[in-house]
Amino acid sequence: MCSNDSTKTEPQPEYASFENAAEFHGHVCPGLSSGYQVAIAAMKALGVTRPKDEELVAIAETDACGVDAIQVVTGCTAGKGNLIVHDYGKHVFTFYCRESGKAVRAMTCLEEFMPQKPEMDVLRPKVFSGTATEEEQTTFYAMVNQVSKAILExxxxxxxxxxxxxxxxxxxxRIFTSIPCGCCGEMVADAKTREHEGKQICMPCFLKLKE
Structure with a gap:
């Protein structure tokens, strides 16, 4: 929950572990590690704990790996509507506490943690395209784990x-009312429909009709 009362003495909050974030994300990487650091630093700066609802809002300027750490640690998720993603390709995150009205902008600074980045950049497309040798894969993931560990520590x-x-x-x-699409019959949020020949239809059907 959010709080702006600095006079209260309360136990230090416990945060989700990095292992929790890695399990949710599926693997360990520098992006996840930096997102984990961002989430905790921002929550400490705002003096907040993990919210039950929309008390804390996260605005991400990327849709990359760090967003998963943000979700696990801060409780800001797309499903609750308190995770907003504007994919500008920037590892920048803004957090807003509704109770205090305070907001903090967090930007990752990873340059000094990427001494082997040129080699990683060469190996990355080979590894992800499945063309890397076993030795190249081992080298790449060893570097990834090394950088991730350095960021966390x-x-x-x-x-x-x-x-x-x-x-x-x-x-x-927003909470929407679900109605059947006038074309396919599937349920759709009323505010997400488009009108066609007097019927409210879902966006996929609307786009097909426009083809």
Whole structure:
């Protein structure tokens, strides 16, 4: 929950472990490690714990690996409507506490953790396309784990740059009424439909009719 009362003395909150984030994400990587650091640093800066609902909102400027760590640690998820993704390709995250009205912008600073990045960049497409040799795969994942470990073990201020910002409260998640699509019959949120020949139809059907 969010709190702006700095006079209260409370036990330090427990955060989801990195192992929890890695299990959710499926593998360990620098993006996940930096996202984990970002999530904890931002929550500490705002003085918040993991919310039950929309008390905390995360706005991600990427849809990459770090977002999964954000979801696991902060409880900001797409399903609850308190995770907003604007994919600008930037590892930047803004967190807003509805109770205090405070917001913090977190940017990852990973340059010093990527000394072997040129070699990783050469190996990455080969590994992910399935053309890398067994030796190249071993080398690549050893470097990935090394960088990930270094990011996790570093002081948060070396990984995350935090800045308090002013912003308007994000809109709360909307609750829609489901209606049957006038074309395929499948249930769809009423606000997500399009009108065609007097019928409310879902977007996939609407796009097919426009082809």
């Amino acid at each position: 570093a002081p948060s201020e070396k990984v995350v740059k935090l800045e308090f910002v002013q912003m308007e409260p994000p809109k709360k998640a």
